[in-house]
Amino acid sequence: MSDYIPKVGDLVRDKINPKDLGVIVEIDESSYTNYYKVVGNNGLCGWLPKDYILYECEVICETR
Numbered sequence: 001m002s003d004y005i006p007k008v009g010d011l012v013r014d015k016i017n018p019k020d021l022g023v024i025v026e027i028d029e030s031s032y033t034n035y036y037k038v039v040g041n042n043g044l045c046g047w048l049p050k051d052y053i054l055y056e057c058e059v060i061c062e063t064r
Contacts, residue, residue, distance in 0.1 A: 005054075007024065011061035035047070
C-alpha cells in the first residue's frame with residue numbers, strides 16, 4: 001500500500017475485480033466501518049470500510 005490516503009473525488013477500483021470501479025463522494029471521519037461513501041459503476045451508492053478502500057482497492061485517478 002502506498003502512503004496516499006484516498007479522498008473525495010478519487011476513482012478507485014477493487015484489486016481482485018478490476019471491473020468494480022467507484023468514485024469516493026463523501027468521507028465520514030467519525031466512523032471506521034462506514035468511512036468512505038462510494039458511487040459504483042453499477043450506479044449504486046454505499047458506505048465502505050476504511051480498510052477495504054485502503055488495502056483491497058487502488059486509486060486509479062486522484063483528485064487534484
